[in-house]
Amino acid sequence: MSDHLFVGKSIPRTIEADKVTGKAVYIDDMKRPGMLYGKILYSKYAHATIKSIDTSKAKKLTGVRAILTGQDIPDVRVGFLRDQTVLKKDTVRQFRDEVAAVAAVTPEIAAEARDLIEVEYEELPAVFDPFEAMKEEAPLVHEVDARGRPVKNNILPLPWKFEAGDIEQGRKDSAYITTDNVSTTWVNQCCMGTSGCVAEFDNSNNLTLYNQTNVIFGHIGRITEYFSQIGLKGKKIRVVNAIVGGSFGTKLDTDIYEFISIQLALKTRKPVKILFDREEEFRALPPRQPAVFTIEQGCDKEGRLTFRKCEAILDNGAYTSWGATTPSVMIMPMSSLYRVPNVLYKATCVYTNNIYCQAMRGYGNPQATFAVETSMDTLAEKAGIDPAEFRMINRNRSGDETPMRLKITSCGFEECINSVKEKLNWDEKKGKQKGRGLGMASLIHVAGGARVTRSDGHGMMVKVDEYGHVDVIESGTDQGQGSPTVITQIVAESLGVRPEDVFLTFGDTALALWDAGTHASRHTFMAGNAAVRACAKAKHQILDMAVEHMPKIIKGGFKRKKRKDPDFVEPELDYGLIADPENLDIRDRMVFPKKDPDHPYFRIPVSQVLRQGLLGSGESKVVVAEAFYDPPTEMLDRELKGNLSKTYAFGTTGVEVEVDEQTGEVKILNLVAAHDVGKAMNPTLLLGQIYGAAYTGVGYGLTEEIKVVNGKVMNPGFRDYQMLTAMDVVPIEPVIVEPVDEDGPYGAKGVGEPGLVPTAPAIANAIYDAIGVRIRDLPITPEKVLAALKEKG
Amino acid sequence: MKKVSVSFTLNGDPVTAEVPVTWSLLKTLREYFELTGAKEGCGVGECGACTVIVDGDAVNACLYPVFEAEGKSVMTIEGIAGEDGTLHPIQTAFLENNGVQCGYCTSGMIMSAKALLDQNQGPMEDEIRTSIAGNFCRCTGYVQIVEAIEMAAREME
Numbered sequence: 001m002s003d004h005l006f007v008g009k010s011i012p013r014t015i016e017a018d019k020v021t022g023k024a025v026y027i028d029d030m031k032r033p034g035m036l037y038g039k040i041l042y043s044k045y046a047h048a049t050i051k052s053i054d055t056s057k058a059k060k061l062t063g064v065r066a067i068l069t070g071q072d073i074p075d076v077r078v079g080f081l082r083d084q085t086v087l088k089k090d091t092v093r094q095f096r097d098e099v100a101a102v103a104a105v106t107p108e109i110a111a112e113a114r115d116l117i118e119v120e121y122e123e124l125p126a127v128f129d130p131f132e133a134m135k136e137e138a139p140l141v142h143e144v145d146a147r148g149r150p151v152k153n154n155i156l157p158l159p160w161k162f163e164a165g166d167i168e169q170g171r172k173d174s175a176y177i178t179t180d181n182v183s184t185t186w187v188n189q190c191c192m193g194t195s196g197c198v199a200e201f202d203n204s205n206n207l208t209l210y211n212q213t214n215v216i217f218g219h220i221g222r223i224t225e226y227f228s229q230i231g232l233k234g235k236k237i238r239v240v241n242a243i244v245g246g247s248f249g250t251k252l253d254t255d256i257y258e259f260i261s262i263q264l265a266l267k268t269r270k271p272v273k274i275l276f277d278r279e280e281e282f283r284a285l286p287p288r289q290p291a292v293f294t295i296e297q298g299c300d301k302e303g304r305l306t307f308r309k310c311e312a313i314l315d316n317g318a319y320t321s322w323g324a325t326t327p328s329v330m331i332m333p334m335s336s337l338y339r340v341p342n343v344l345y346k347a348t349c350v351y352t353n354n355i356y357c358q359a360m361r362g363y364g365n366p367q368a369t370f371a372v373e374t375s376m377d378t379l380a381e382k383a384g385i386d387p388a389e390f391r392m393i394n395r396n397r398s399g400d401e402t403p404m405r406l407k408i409t410s411c412g413f414e415e416c417i418n419s420v421k422e423k424l425n426w427d428e429k430k431g432k433q434k435g436r437g438l439g440m441a442s443l444i445h446v447a448g449g450a451r452v453t454r455s456d457g458h459g460m461m462v463k464v465d466e467y468g469h470v471d472v473i474e475s476g477t478d479q480g481q482g483s484p485t486v487i488t489q490i491v492a493e494s495l496g497v498r499p500e501d502v503f504l505t506f507g508d509t510a511l512a513l514w515d516a517g518t519h520a521s522r523h524t525f526m527a528g529n530a531a532v533r534a535c536a537k538a539k540h541q542i543l544d545m546a547v548e549h550m551p552k553i554i555k556g557g558f559k560r561k562k563r564k565d566p567d568f569v570e571p572e573l574d575y576g577l578i579a580d581p582e583n584l585d586i587r588d589r590m591v592f593p594k595k596d597p598d599h600p601y602f603r604i605p606v607s608q609v610l611r612q613g614l615l616g617s618g619e620s621k622v623v624v625a626e627a628f629y630d631p632p633t634e635m636l637d638r639e640l641k642g643n644l645s646k647t648y649a650f651g652t653t654g655v656e657v658e659v660d661e662q663t664g665e666v667k668i669l670n671l672v673a674a675h676d677v678g679k680a681m682n683p684t685l686l687l688g689q690i691y692g693a694a695y696t697g698v699g700y701g702l703t704e705e706i707k708v709v710n711g712k713v714m715n716p717g718f719r720d721y722q723m724l725t726a727m728d729v730v731p732i733e734p735v736i737v738e739p740v741d742e743d744g745p746y747g748a749k750g751v752g753e754p755g756l757v758p759t760a761p762a763i764a765n766a767i768y769d770a771i772g773v774r775i776r777d778l779p780i781t782p783e784k785v786l787a788a789l790k791e792k793g
Numbered sequence: 794m795k796k797v798s799v800s801f802t803l804n805g806d807p808v809t810a811e812v813p814v815t816w817s818l819l820k821t822l823r824e825y826f827e828l829t830g831a832k833e834g835c836g837v838g839e840c841g842a843c844t845v846i847v848d849g850d851a852v853n854a855c856l857y858p859v860f861e862a863e864g865k866s867v868m869t870i871e872g873i874a875g876e877d878g879t880l881h882p883i884q885t886a887f888l889e890n891n892g893v894q895c896g897y898c899t900s901g902m903i904m905s906a907k908a909l910l911d912q913n914q915g916p917m918e919d920e921i922r923t924s925i926a927g928n929f930c931r932c933t934g935y936v937q938i939v940e941a942i943e944m945a946a947r948e949m950e
Contacts, residue, residue, distance in 0.1 A: 012889045019896030020884040020903060022830020022870035029829040190931045192834050192842055192897035245832075245897030246931050278835035480895025480932045688891040688937055695934030718839040718929060726922045726935040 005588060006489040007746045010684035011499055015484045019243070027196040027212050027242040032271035035198065036065050038264045039110040040257060040274070041100040041117050042284060043092035046353040046711030047126035047139070050090055050119060053100060058116040063109040066267040067117070069100045073263050076229040078222070078256070081156065081320040082146035086259040092121070093141055093318035094353055095712050096284040098256050103264040103272050126353035127154070128711050130292070130315040133350045141318055141351035156316055156349040160327035162335060162640045164403030165342030170307025174298030178378040182371040183292040184778045186706040187699075188282055189360050190723050193245015195285055196275035197258050199265040206236040207262065212244040213251045214477040215517030216509050222254040223262070241507030247479035248696075249359030250285060252519055253321045257284075282716035286358035287706055289323035290315055291330075291347075293371035297340075303385045303393045307342035310334055310371060316349040316356060323357025324349045326364030328452070331640055333368045333757075336402035336648075337444045338376070338394035343403050353711045361693065362753045363520070365445055366700060366760065373441035373761035374776055377768065386430065387765065388421050388440060396444065396650065398739075405634075405641045406444075406648060410749070412676030412737035413650040416442065419674040419735040420654035431769060435661065436669070439765025440654040441758035447678070447749035448646030448741070449631050450520035456644075457630030458526035459513020462491065462534040464542065464623040466614045468589060468607040470497055472531070474506045475515035476523050481752055482685035483523050489682060490528050490745055494535035496586030496606065513626055521649065521750030524681060526629055528745030533627035541623045542606060543581035545613030546591050550578050553608055554601055571601065578602050631743065646743045649750055651675040653694070653758040657766040661789060664782030666702055666767060673755055674735035679747030683736070690734045690755045697759025699724045705779050801862045803828075804872025810859065818862055819843045819854035822869060830870035830900040834929070841928030844901035845869045851908035853927070870900035873907060882948040883907055883941070892941030894932030902928045906942045910949055918943070 018024040055067045070089025077085055088097045100117050104110035125139040132138055133154040145151050171177065198210040207227075213219050216239045223237050244251065257274045264272040276284065295310040316324050327347035334345040380390035396402070398411040420440050421427065430438045449456045461473040472491055478484050488502040505511060516522075558570045577593040578584060585594050592603040614620055634642035656670040673694050680686045703722040707714040715721050724730070740747030760778055768774045773788035794813040801808060803826065810825045822828045822845065831854050834842030838856040845854045846868040873881040883903050886892065893899050902925055909916055909924035916924070921942045922935070930938065 013891060013893055014888055016893060016896065017880070017884075017888060019893045019899050020870075020880065020887050021874055022828065022900050024896055025829070026832070026897060028832060029823075190929075192840065192895065192929060192931055193832070194834075244895060246895040248931065278837070278840070480893075482891070482894070684891045684937075688894060688933055691934035691936040692894065692932045693934075695936075696931065717837065718835055719837075723929060723931070724934075725927075725929060726925045726939070729922065730934070732934065732936060 004493055006499055007493045007681055008679065010682055011485055011489055013482065013485050015488055024243045026193050026245050027198070027210065028193065028275060030198055030210055030242050032198055032200055035271040035273055036103040036105060036264070036268055037107040037110045038101055038103050038261050038272045038274040039107065039114040040098050040260060041114045043095055043097040043099055044119070045092060045121050045123050046095055047124040048092050048121035049124060050088065050092065050099065051122055052120045054118040055100065058102065058113040061109060061113045061116065063105040064102060064113045065105065065270065066103040066264055067100060067113065068263055068267060074230045076226060077146055078226060078259060079320055080322065080324065083142060084319040086256055086263060094355060096355055098260060101260045101264060103268050126711060128352055128354055130313050130350040130352055133352045141353060154351040156320065156324055156351065158324055158349055160347035162331045162343065162345040164335060167307050167309050167342050167344045170298055170342035173300055173306040175301040176379060176383040177296065177298040178375060178382050179294065179296040180375050180378055180776060181294050182374050182776045184367045184370055185290045186287045186355065186357070186708060187360065187704045188285065188287045188706055188721060189248040189250045191246030191248060191250055194276040194278060194281045195250065195255065195257060196273065197261050198271050198273040199261040200271035201265055201269065205232055208238045208240060209258070210240050210242060212242055213239065214247050214479055214519055215252055216241065216475070216477065216507055216512065217514055218517055219254050220509055226259060239509045241477055244477060244479045248361045249363065252359045252517070278718065279716045282706065282721065283713045286321050286323060286356050288360035289326045289357035289364065289367065291367045295371045295375045297375045297379050299379055299383055303383055303390050305338055305340040305394050308334065308340045309344045312347040314347060314349045315352050315354055317352060317354045319356045321356055321358040326367070328636065328640065329364035330368035331404060333365055333372050333444055335404040336396070336406050337369065337372050337442065338391065339396060339400065341403065354708055355713065361696060362756050365443065365753070365757045369441065369443055369757050370761045370778060373758060374764060377765045378774070388417060388426055391440065391442060392417050405643050407643045409647050409743065410678060410739040410741040411650055412739040413442070415737045416650055416652040416674035416676055419737070420652045420672045423672040423733055423735065424654045424656055424670065433770070435770055436656065436658045437766045437768065437770025438654065438656050439762050439767070439769055440652055441761035441765060442652040443650065443754055443757040445649045445754045445757060446520050446645035447649035448525050448743055449522045449633060451633045451635045451644045453516055454635065455514070455630055456516050456633060457628050458515045458530045459626060459628045460527060460530035460534045461513055461624065461626045462538045464538055464610060466611045468497060468501055468610055470495060470502045472502060472504045473511045474504050474527065475512035476518040476527050477507050479518065481523065481689060482682065483527065485685060486524055486681050487527055487531055490531045491535055494532050495539055497589055513628060521752040521754065524748050525744055525750050528748060530627045530629040532745050533629055534625045537625035537627065538623055539586060540581060541625065542586060542609060543584045545621065546584055546609045547579060547581050549609055549612040549616065550591070550602070550604065551575050553604060553612060573601060647678070647741050647749050649676055649754045651754050651758065653762040655762045655766045657763060657770055659767055659770045659785065661771060664785035666763070666780060666785065668698060668730050668763070670731050670733065672733045672735060674737060675751060675754055676737045676739060677751045678741035678744045678749030679738050680736050681746065681748050686736065686751060687734055689751050691732055693753065693755025694732050694759055695724055695730060697756040698730050698763065700756065700778060701760035701763040702779050797860050799859050799863050801864060802866040804868060812859055814860065816859045817855050818845065818857040818859050818867070821859040822854060828869050828871050832897055832900060834897065841905065842898050842901045844904045844928060846904055846908050849908065849911065851905045870903060883910065883945040886941040886945035886948065890937050890941040890944055892933065892938040898928055898930045902930065902938060906945065910946055914946065914950060916946060
């Protein structure tokens with residue numbers, strides 16, 4: 001057993017008390033002196049030419065400070081593939097295209113002015129289906145590429161192709177082969193706090209962007225590039241985060257509204273806030289990337305996987321954000337979930353006139369895992385092997401190197417599968433109940449960073465004052481996951497102070513050291529490792545001070561005692577015990593010799609040492625330390641292979657469902673979520689991650705869908721978008737598996753995304769067990785269940 | 794725009810607001826009184842992030858016309874802790890039991906829970922769930938929120 005005081009304990013979120021008292025300042029609550037409010041006018045067509053824009057009526061409205069169209073700002077391309085401009089000048093390619101923007105003294109006036117802008121369009125032929133869009137005769141979404149060269153078709157220049165081993169050999173080695181067509185749809189991240197920012201320039205055109213991003217330095221990179229093209233080259237950009245009202249992938253890219261707020265602020269010389277309303281959040285925020293998969297797998301007579309071949313088509317929408325890069329993450333489960341020697345994976349992203357997509361919790365992994373785990377079940381059935389046993393045969397093991405070259409270190413996969421079997425009473429119940437069924441699915445995910453940029457580092461700074469208070473400059477973002485508490489625990493443990501001595505400052509690029517971003521379930525692992533290292537340095541500085549000052553402090557104490565009590569005799573002490581920093585330690589605010597922690601004279605408060613060392617006469621010093629943790633991992637090479645994370649998370653979700661064959665309704669009776677987390681840093685907070693992710697996964701599996709008809713979002717509100725509420729009771733039983741990871745801070749691995757990943761396929765597999773129909777298209781609505789039952793007859 | 798003068802009790806204090814007649818209670822709280830704990834998550838009464846208590850009942854402040862508050866007692870998240878800052882047992886329970894993640898829904902969630910616990914000291918789980926049925930949360934899956942409210946109910950007994 002560890003003797004940690006704080007790590008591994010369910011320390012409450014006291015540090016976040018502002019969130020329960022209404023004091024926490026979200027972007028909604030932020031006001032700057034003279035601040036204006038921006039509103040955006042979107043397109044009325046999925047594809048059209050803009051013939052004219054008349055802003056004259058809007059301009060006359062009292063309180064309007066600026067109106068911008070594509071004619072008013074530099075025609076600079078932005079986005080991952082530089083395939084759009086901030087305001088669209090000639091052509092709109094989707095309903096959410098930004099056509100004009102207004103800044104006014106109140107949001108109401110800005111909205112009124114926006115509605116007074118008159119735009120004349122000429123509609124163009126549009127395409128809304130990626131398969132149609134790939135046909136030769138399909139209308140082109142873009143006539144030219146980012147460099148102005150004409151394009152031939154709607155296929156993105158992103159040839160995602162992964163190959164390992166020999167598929168044909170795999171086929172020959174197979175006793176059983178199955179093929180499945182699987183598809184997933186758009187879902188909204190549904191952050192409770194909507195998108196928004198405040199842009200503010202100083203007199204010299206340096207920008208402060210008040211924001212809620214989880215990649216503060218990524219924003220600087222993208223805006224710097226934009227600045228270099230609009231005459232603001234070399235200007236300083238500072239990103240300062242408000243409290244973030246949920247993220248789930250939405251704060252990863254720099255969105256168009258952010259560039260618009262920058263342009264409005266530049267034009268008006270005032271701070272400009274843009275804050276989405278909920279309808280905008282559904283219409284104009286890029287959702288999760290949908291995908292259509294054809295997956296083929298084989299196994300030998302013993303049930304060992306022989307090959308996996310998968311082709312995916314992704315409806316990219318009209319422009320490119322991170323959605324088009326989700327195939328890079330899909331490669332991970334495609335190549336490395338279960339042992340499979342021969343793999344071929346191809347993904348094609350296709351432009352359409354639909355909404356475009358970005359990241360959402362899991363980043364492509366939930367989509368791909370739905371395909372892989374559907375196929376695992378159909379293949380197990382064909383091979384006549386119990387699906388749990390089939391997964392056990394093919395599970396990843398510690399020491400494996402996968403076809404993608406992922407190096408599997410700690411691995412609790414076997415225990416996860418076994419826990420699910422045991423908790424669900426698998427062997428007793430599987431395949432034996434009418435109308436009820438069991439299903440399972442597993443996951444692999446990065447859990448030790450993800451080297452998607454050249455540096456995957458995380459910088460952290462720690463400063464200790466004369467009272468023993470510790471300021472931690474955190475370069476990450478707290479999106480609600482509990483980092484303030486977990487990092488506090490790590491700092492208190494590593495430095496030898498108490499959690500209430502630790503004060504965190506998050507998300508200010510002027511203070512923070514560089515960080516790749518709080519994404520890919522990386523924060524506890526990366527920031528934790530940086531904290532451990534920064535605290536080790538700071539502790540060393542304090543112990544050096546202790547060696548210098550402790551004898552003085554102790555002898556000073558004796559002198560004072562002697563003044564009070566003339567009979568006091570100074571004890572003979574071996575000061576050699578405290579002469580070397582290596583022989584000292586700090587714990588729970590006290591400095592002491594390691595050899596004799598309870599020494600009657602050499603155990604003193606660390607604040608005494610700090611006061612002497614920081615403020616005493618002579619050579620006073622500061623205690624400040626930084627660490628930059630960048631693990632020895634690899635970026636994917638040209639073949640899309642490489643060990644991009646220091647460690648990987650595994651997990652298995654098992655569900656028992658009841659299906660009403662009259663209504664098609666699916667009820668979840670039990671959901672067991674077993675997760676290999678390395679080490680539970682804070683069990684209560686960890687459970688929160690698992691519960692929340694599982695719930696979102698259930699929504700992904702059963703209810704959630706942005707209904708897009710001819711490019712238009714038809715259900716842009718909570719009433720029609722079926723997110724689960726407190727009335728949708730899902731009994732969740734988490735199982736924590738702790739194969740302590742030697743590279744993780746105190747053994748921890750990432751856990752933010754994993755809980756969502758296997759939930760939907762586990763439900764689909766359980767439905768099959770219950771009623772014998774397999775739904776391969778998410779979400780599994782009652783209508784789809786009934787249709788499948790009808791077809792089955 | 795035509796203004797209206799509305800007098801009511803806000804977190805125990807008598808107040809008067811002079812605001813445009815079209816303003817909701819939420820806008821008045823946030824803009825006039827600078828009490829920004831209640832949030833506008835949707836503006837159409839679907840998400841509950843704006844929940845406050847009016848005369849003992851949890852209401853969506855975004856849909857509540859401010860003139861309707863005349864003579865009533867309005868309680869917001871800012872008014873439930875003790876004067877010395879001692880947190881209300883529901884606030885403490887949300888921190889202790891991880892009923893808070895991003896925190897955006899939390900003000901409304903706590904006010905719905907308070908409206909329930911003020912009227913029902915020993916609620917069953919389904920009563921707790923019904924009380925927060927109109928308060929959406931994307932982070933928690935509601936599990937630890939329900940547990941926090943149960944914990945607070947025990948504490949308040």
